[in-house]
Amino acid sequence: MEWETVIGLEIHAQLATKSKIFSGASTAYGAAPNTQACAVDLGLPGVLPVLNKDVVRMAVKFGLAIGAKVAPRSVFARKNYFYPDLPKGYQISQYELPVVEQGMLEIELEDGSTKNVGVTRAHLEEDAGKSMHEDFEGMSGIDLNRAGTPLLEIVSEPDLRSAKEAVAYMKKLHSLVRYLEICDGNMQEGSFRCDANVSVRPKGQKEFGTRAELKNLNSFRFVERAINIEVERQIDLLESGGTVVQETRLYDSVKNETRSMRTKEEANDYRYFPDPDLLPLDIEPAFIDQVRATLPELPDEKRRRFIDEYKLSVYDAGVLTSSREMADFFEAVVRESGGQAKMSANWVMGDFSGALNKDGLEIGDSPVTPTMLGQLLQRIADNTISGKIAKEVFEAMWNGEGMPDDIIEKRGLKQVTDTGAIEAMIDEVLAANPGQVEQYKGGKDKLLGFFVGQVMKLSKGKANPAQLNELLKKKLAE
Amino acid sequence: MYEKTLAELSAALRAGETSSVELTQTFLDRIERLNPDLNALITVTREQALADAKSADEMRAAGKAGPLTGIPLAHKDIFCTQGVRTSCGSRMLDNFIAPYNATVVEKLKAAGMVCVGKTNMDEFAMGSSNETSFYGPVRNPWDVQAVPGGSSGGSAAAVAARLVPVATGTDTGGSIRQPAALCGISGLKPTYGRVSRYGMIAFASSLDQGGPMGYSAEDLALMMNAMAGFDERDSTSVEREVPDYTADLGESLQGLKIGLPKEYFGEGLDSEVAKVVEAAVEEYRKLGAEVREISLPNTELAVPVYYVIAPAEASSNLSRYDGVRFGYRCENPVDLEDLYKRSRGEGFGPEVKRRIMVGTYALSAGYYDAYYLKAQQVRRMIRDDFTRALEEVDVIMGPTSPTVAFNLGERSDDPVQMYLSDVYTIAINLAGVPAMSIPAGFANGRPVGLQVIGNYFDEARLLNVGHQYQQVTDWHRRMPEQYA
Numbered sequence: 009m010e011w012e013t014v015i016g017l018e019i020h021a022q023l024a025t026k027s028k029i030f031s032g033a034s035t036a037y038g039a040a041p042n043t044q045a046c047a048v049d050l051g052l053p054g055v056l057p058v059l060n061k062d063v064v065r066m067a068v069k070f071g072l073a074i075g076a077k078v079a080p081r082s083v084f085a086r087k088n089y090f091y092p093d094l095p096k097g098y099q100i101s102q103y104e105l106p107v108v109e110q111g112m113l114e115i116e117l118e119d120g121s122t123k124n125v126g127v128t129r130a131h132l133e134e135d136a137g138k139s140m141h142e143d144f145e146g147m148s149g150i151d152l153n154r155a156g157t158p159l160l161e162i163v164s165e166p167d168l169r170s171a172k173e174a175v176a177y178m179k180k181l182h183s184l185v186r187y188l189e190i191c192d193g194n195m196q197e198g199s200f201r202c203d204a205n206v207s208v209r210p211k212g213q214k215e216f217g218t219r220a221e222l223k224n225l226n227s228f229r230f231v232e233r234a235i236n237i238e239v240e241r242q243i244d245l246l247e248s249g250g251t252v253v254q255e256t257r258l259y260d261s262v263k264n265e266t267r268s269m270r271t272k273e274e275a276n277d278y279r280y281f282p283d284p285d286l287l288p289l290d291i292e293p294a295f296i297d298q299v300r301a302t303l304p305e306l307p308d309e310k311r312r313r314f315i316d317e318y319k320l321s322v323y324d325a326g327v328l329t330s331s332r333e334m335a336d337f338f339e340a341v342v343r344e345s346g347g348q349a350k351m352s353a354n355w356v357m358g359d360f361s362g363a364l365n366k367d368g369l370e371i372g373d374s375p376v377t378p379t380m381l382g383q384l385l386q387r388i389a390d391n392t393i394s395g396k397i398a399k400e401v402f403e404a405m406w407n408g409e410g411m412p413d414d415i416i417e418k419r420g421l422k423q424v425t426d427t428g429a430i431e432a433m434i435d436e437v438l439a440a441n442p443g444q445v446e447q448y449k450g451g452k453d454k455l456l457g458f459f460v461g462q463v464m465k466l467s468k469g470k471a472n473p474a475q476l477n478e479l480l481k482k483k484l485a486e
Numbered sequence: 487m488y489e490k491t492l493a494e495l496s497a498a499l500r501a502g503e504t505s506s507v508e509l510t511q512t513f514l515d516r517i518e519r520l521n522p523d524l525n526a527l528i529t530v531t532r533e534q535a536l537a538d539a540k541s542a543d544e545m546r547a548a549g550k551a552g553p554l555t556g557i558p559l560a561h562k563d564i565f566c567t568q569g570v571r572t573s574c575g576s577r578m579l580d581n582f583i584a585p586y587n588a589t590v591v592e593k594l595k596a597a598g599m600v601c602v603g604k605t606n607m608d609e610f611a612m613g614s615s616n617e618t619s620f621y622g623p624v625r626n627p628w629d630v631q632a633v634p635g636g637s638s639g640g641s642a643a644a645v646a647a648r649l650v651p652v653a654t655g656t657d658t659g660g661s662i663r664q665p666a667a668l669c670g671i672s673g674l675k676p677t678y679g680r681v682s683r684y685g686m687i688a689f690a691s692s693l694d695q696g697g698p699m700g701y702s703a704e705d706l707a708l709m710m711n712a713m714a715g716f717d718e719r720d721s722t723s724v725e726r727e728v729p730d731y732t733a734d735l736g737e738s739l740q741g742l743k744i745g746l747p748k749e750y751f752g753e754g755l756d757s758e759v760a761k762v763v764e765a766a767v768e769e770y771r772k773l774g775a776e777v778r779e780i781s782l783p784n785t786e787l788a789v790p791v792y793y794v795i796a797p798a799e800a801s802s803n804l805s806r807y808d809g810v811r812f813g814y815r816c817e818n819p820v821d822l823e824d825l826y827k828r829s830r831g832e833g834f835g836p837e838v839k840r841r842i843m844v845g846t847y848a849l850s851a852g853y854y855d856a857y858y859l860k861a862q863q864v865r866r867m868i869r870d871d872f873t874r875a876l877e878e879v880d881v882i883m884g885p886t887s888p889t890v891a892f893n894l895g896e897r898s899d900d901p902v903q904m905y906l907s908d909v910y911t912i913a914i915n916l917a918g919v920p921a922m923s924i925p926a927g928f929a930n931g932r933p934v935g936l937q938v939i940g941n942y943f944d945e946a947r948l949l950n951v952g953h954q955y956q957q958v959t960d961w962h963r964r965m966p967e968q969y970a
Contacts, residue, residue, distance in 0.1 A: 047586055051806040053579065054566045054588060054685040056720050086802050088849070090826055097805020150810065279849035281858060284692035284799055286721050 009247070010211040013239050014219075015168035015204055019181055021160045021191040022135070022199040023066045029134045029158035030057030030100065037197050041151035045137075049156040051095030056285050059084075063158045066190040067107045067132055068291065068299045070160060073188055073306055074127050076111030078296055082131075084286045088279040093137035093150050101161075103280045106131035107289065113164075113184070114308060115176040116326065125177050126165030133159050154198075160190070166205065166216065171235035175228050178202055179330075183307055187332045195226055202226070206235055207252070208242045217242070218252040222266055224259050234259035238266050310335055318342065318349035327357055333371040337378055344382020351385050359399065363406050376405050384412040397421050397469055425472045427479065430463070433471065434483050437462045448484060456480065487512055488648045489965060492705035495651055496553045499546065506546070506556025510539035510600050513558045517602065517649045520969060523630065526644040527560060528621045529571055530603040538600045545598055553708055555598030560650045562641050563604040564611055565591050565696070566685040574687045575607040575619040575637075578807045578814045578833035588685020589717045590654060590696050597712040605653055606640030609835045610804065611661055611689040613637050614907040617898050618837040625894075626669060627966040628932055632891035635665030635907075641699050642669035647969040652700040652709055656686055658693045659792055660886075660911025663923035666699055667886035667935020670925045672952060672962060673699040674706045677943050678918035679724035682717030688803040690796035691722075693915040702962050703924060703952030707731035710945060726943065734946045735953040740774035742951065743879040749785035750884035750910055758929035763885045766926040766936045766955070770883075773954055780879060782871040787864050788913035789905055794848045794861035795916070800838075801845030807833060840901065869917040876919070876941040881951055885910055886923040886935035910937060920945045924952045925961035933961075 028035055031048035048055045071078040085103035111127035137152035162181065168174045182200055185191035193200050207219035222238055225231045237259075242252050256275075257266040282288075305313070307329050314325035314335075328338045334356070341352040360381065364374060384401055387393050393401065393416060404415045416422055424430060437459060438445055448455040459480055464471055487495065487504055498504050514532055521527050535558065542556035566572045566584035568591075573579045587595065595601070608618040616624040616639025624639040626632035627647035634643040638655030642665035645653050655662040657675035666673030674697045681696045688694060698709035711732065716725040746767065751760060767777055809815035809829025816828035834842070848857040875882060887907060897904045914921045919942055926936035936955075940948045956962050 050811060052566075052585070052812070053572065053574065053582065053687040053806070054584070056684050056722075058719060058721050088802050088805060090805065090808060092808075092810050092822065095806060095811060097808060098802050277851045279802070279846065279851075279854075281798065281802070281849055281854070284690075284722075285688075 011208045011239075011243050012211045012213075013170055013235075014166045014207045014209060014216055015171075015174045015235060016166040017164045017168065017174060017177060018203040018205070019162045019164075019178065020135075020201045020203075021162060021181075021185050023063055023158040023160055023190055024192050025060055025062045025066070025158055027060055028156035029060050029063050029132065031156050033156065035157050037194075039153055041149065042153060045152035045155060049095065049152055051097075057100060057283075059286060059289065060158065063132060064107070064289065064291065065299055066188075067130065067160055068296055069188050069190055069303065070130060070162075070185065071108035071111065072296070072300050072303055073184060074108075074111030074113055076127060076130070077109045078291060079105060079107055079109060080291055081105065082107040082289045082291075084132075084283045084289065085280045086283045089276045091136065091139075092148065093139045093152070093155070095137065095152060095155055099134060099136060100283055100286070101133035102131035105288075107291070113177065113180055115173065115180050117176065118172060120322065123167075123173065125167045125173075128163045128165050130160050130162045133161060135159050166207075171232040171239070174204060174235055175232050178231060179228060180307075183330055187304055187307055189304075198226065202231055204231060204235055206238045206242070208239055208246065218254050220252065220254070220266070221256045222259050223256060223269065230259060230261050233261075233264060234266060237264060241266065304332070318353070320349065320353055324353050324357065328353060331371075337371050337374075340378030341381045341385070344379050345385035346382075346389070348385045348389055351388065352381075355381060355385060359402050363402075375408055376402070380405050380411060387412055387416065391423060391425065391472060392416065393421055393423050394469065394473055397423070421470060423472045424467055424470045425475060427475065430467075430471055430476055430479055431483070433463050433466045434459075434476075434480055437466060438483065445484070456484075459484070488516060488651075489970070490651070491701045492554075492557055492651045492708055493702070495557055496708070499551070499556050506539040506542040506600060507536060509556065510535050510558050510602065513602055513650055516647075520647055521649060524625045524627060524643050524647055524649070525606055525622055526624050526634075526640045526647065526649060527603040528563060528573065528575075528606045528619075528640065531570055531601060534570075535600050535602040538595075542598050542600055552597055554594070554712055556600060557598075557652070558600045558602045558650055559594065560603050560605045560641065560644055560653045561591060561601055562607055562638050562653065562655050564607060564656050564687045565654060566687070567591055567601065567604065570604065572604070572687070573620070574611070575609040575621060576834065576838070577620040579687075580620065580814065582813055584685075586685065589682035589719065590713055591685065593712050593715075594654070594709075599712075602650060605638070605644050608637035608639065608661075609838050610687070610800070611637040611656060611658055611694075612800070612837050612841055614660070614664060614904050615892070615894075615897065616640065616665070617894065618835055620835060623894055626891050626932075627969050628670060629891065631893050632932060633668070633894055635668035635887070635891060637661040637665075638673075638699065639665045642666055642671055642673070645669070645671045645699055645701065646966060648965065652698060652705055654696060654713075655699045656689075656694055656696045657911075657915065658689050658695075658796060659915050660908040662697050662699060663886050663911050663921060663935065663937060664908060666923040667925075667937075668891040668933060670928075670933030670935075670961070670964060670966075671699060671701060672703055672706055672922065672924045673697065674710065674922045674945065674948065675914065675920060676710065676714065676945055677724075677920045678915075679722055680920070680943065680945065681713050682715070682720045682723045684717055684719040688799075690799040691803060692799060693792075693796060695915070702956050703922070703949045704732065704735055704956070706922070707735060707946075707949045707953070710949070714945075724943075729946050731946050731949055734950045737950050737954075738774065739770065739951065739954050742770070742773075742775040742881070744770055744775050744777045745780035745875055745879035745882045746777060747780050747782040747785065747875070747882060747884055749782050754888050754906070754909065755885060756889045756929065759885050759887070759889060759934050762927040762929055762934040763883075763936055767883060769955060769959060773958065778879065780875045780882065782875060782882075782913065784864065784868045784871050785909075785913060788868055788916060789909055791861045791864045791868065792908075792912045792916060793844065793905060794857050795865065797841040797845030798848045798858050798861075799845070801842045801849065804834075804838070804842055809833070837901070865916050868913050871913070872917040872919050872939070880940075880947065882939040884937050884939075886937040887911075890929050890932035890934060914939055918942065920948055922948045922952055924955065925964070926959075927961055
């Protein structure tokens with residue numbers, strides 16, 4: 009039988025606020041345990057939550073960016089359950105009335121086509137703390153630094169049909185929240201987390217199959233692997249006459265398997281009810297307008313503009329707009345290079361990205377600035393150096409040797425364009441290789457490359473390639 | 487000095503007739519002598535009180551004294567007090583030393599008041615007799631066989647026995663007014679949102695409200711001047727200017743429109759209590775008020791609605807007491823579930839457990855709509871009763887409690903009978919309007935309270951209405967003989 013996969017994702021994006029969603033404590037990552045948990049985060053008797061307005065601004069910004077409805081009134085509710093790292097015994101979340109509803113995200117598929125994925129809702133909630141089971145013999149440690157960190161839970165429609173689509177959606181969302189500067193997207197630190205609802209059904213069937221919820225998918229790679237392995241498991245199960253049970257499953261990246269955490273019967277009854285400590289969240293149209301005015305150019309618009317304005321390929325424009333930092337860097341290089349768009353794109357995606365990857369650096373930490381790279385590209389364009397020499401200059405810049413012009417000067421890398429000097433070198437090479445000259449003249453055209461190489465070697469790579477080619481052909485024709 | 491009202495003590499301090507240290511010492515001595523039998527205070531902060539009194543005297547010497555500077559008071563043990571045990575009347579928090587002050591505590595401290603200790607209360611404010619306290623029951627100073635009412639029973643008894651001139655209380659379904667009535671003192675439950683709930687341990691968040699308890703309406707007004715106001719740490723506190731609550735105390739009641747809800751004078755009301763209330767109303771007629779009968783048709787729904795909403799909120803509010811971070815933890819838990827079950831099982835008393843179970847049930851999947859949601863709808867109807875009535879009349883009057891103080895143990899085996907003690911007070915919390923209880927006489931030798939209910943944020947009028955009555959009566963000045 010042919011099966012169809014149905015996937016919906018729930019993504020938790022940690023909002024990049026300075027303080028927590030309901031308290032003034034800092035949200036900075038990595039502090040010593042429990043040093044960033046105030047009385048409110050600890051759930052001490054008598055404390056009350058007060059909503060951080062910045063959190064609302066960020067949620068609205070997200071809603072506008074995906075063309076969603078921003079609810080004029082949304083309500084915070086309590087989700088009640090006991091867990092040691094949940095200090096109040098309930099999580100403040102949004103349930104029946106979320107702040108954002110009915111948005112849309114366009115993703116690009118591998119075959120170059122696009123697909124619209126519905127976003128059912130996005131709601132605000134607080135994060136729980138962390139339980140640490142490793143460091144304490146026979147006991148568990150609780151770190152409440154993360155408790156009360158603001159999260160935006162973004163729930164997709166079950167519109168995704170493969171692990172690849174799920175990853176494309178997740179990447180798109182990852183890029184978007186960073187463009188909007190509402191989430192740092194750091195997946196190692198848990199700032200961007202994903203749960204996946206996965207089911208399969210016979211192709212053509214309308215009804216959804218029973219789904220499993222996969223937890224703990226903290227990288228794009230794991231999302232893809234976990235979904236594939238789960239789909240396989242469900243199909244095997246169904247084809248051998250079994251049934252899929254609704255349950256929560258944990259992905260184990262070491263064993264590359266999913267295993268049951270709890271079934272529907274074991275699930276908590278969360279006893280949601282509106283939190284009486286917080287007033288309904290009323291959002292005025294004026295506030296929405298205010299936030300709208302701060303929206304940056306979004307990835308899709310930017311990509312279209314790059315194709316248009318810089319005549320880039322769809323692929324190049326996609327890569328260059330995958331992050332706001334990358335796009336900004338590219339545009340600065342174009343400016344600094346005097347408008348060398350195609351060359352800028354090649355260098356930013358090529359040597360520059362390669363160097364970043366090699367050293368594990370972010371764009372912001374790059375030793376090469378747009379001004380430096382721009383100047384380098386100008387020198388290629390004005391024939392001061394060849395593309396090959398430029399790679400050497402780039403490496404020198406990367407190692408902190410300064411501006412391209414200084415490096416070219418200091419290392420004597422300026423291209424030789426003097427016809428006489430090139431001719432002299434050609435003569436030297438031809439004189440030293442009479443046999444090859446003979447063969448060439450006998451019709452072995454391929455040997456031209458050999459001569460070019462020899463002359464280049466002699467010039468230490470500085471001979472202008474175009475000139476060299478032209479002069480060499482002339483000489484050999486004599 | 488101990489028989490004086492707060493206003494009189496304030497005047498005496500101003501006139502230099504006494505000092506805060508002397509006054510504080512006087513009340514501390516009375517507490518030491520009289521509290522063991524009453525059990526009204528469960529923590530006495532003698533050293534700190536005397537130090538604070540000394541500072542208050544220095545403030546006065548420096549010319550920086552306000553009307554409350556140097557006056558002793560006690561806080562209900564539901565208000566967090568920094569460095570001092572804040573137990574909420576529960577074994578669960580018997581070991582809890584609050585690391586911060588509640589806003590109310592902070593404000594009264596800033597006004598120069600001297601806290602001498604914390605008062606006993608029903609566990610987590612759940613009770614109408616102060617019998618559910620982990621620290622044992624409080625005795626009513628008018629008759630030690632009788633309960634003082636609850637949940638602010640310790641505060642009411644402490645004031646009635648003159649162990650302190652004033653105290654704070656909290657009122658979720660009558661917990662200030664009912665004990666005030668049963669102990670023969672005055673108590674005000676302000677409009678929901680008027681006084682900050684920050685640092686006041688939550689029972690039912692949408693109903694809880696802190697307020698003052700004292701001898702006279704004037705004393706309540708002086709306290710309210712310091713207690714009321716917006717608090718950015720409490721999202722449900724209301725951003726609205728605080729008037730001078732003493733400004734209108736002297737206003738005449740000529741033409742005041744009083745409504746008597748017929749539902750408050752029907753079946754269940756003790757006939758002796760009814761007589762006292764009717765006499766008080768007669769007094770108001772003499773003061774120039776117009777009295778008419780009104781109706782609050784949904785009155786009988788208040789108790790059932792309350793006993794869905796309050797336990798539902800409580801079941802969630804009390805989830806934080808899990809033995810993990812603070813409070814009671816059972817000995818040698820074998821695993822997490824055992825830790826939860828035994829810590830909560832041993833840390834909470836039976837009434838608290840009863841309400842957690844009721845509330846958990848009411849919020850459960852499949853029952854939510856039938857109970858919690860329905861209760862919220864009826865709550866709106868009850869609120870509409872009051873807003874409609876208060877378009878016709880200025881204040882609503884009636885008995886605070888259907889009976890005088892009952893005897894210890896008399897109702898403790900019958901929760902429903904106990905819940906009915908609050909039949910006239912509960913609807914007020916559901917509506918969120920302010921209400922006050924003032925002493926109006928005695929029935930069978932035990933005090934009777936008159937309840938005065940006003941419109942939202944109309945506390946100044948309530949206090950004016952109370953004060954004018956207290957100018958022509960002396961019920962609020964009566965003292966139980968043993969403590970006189």
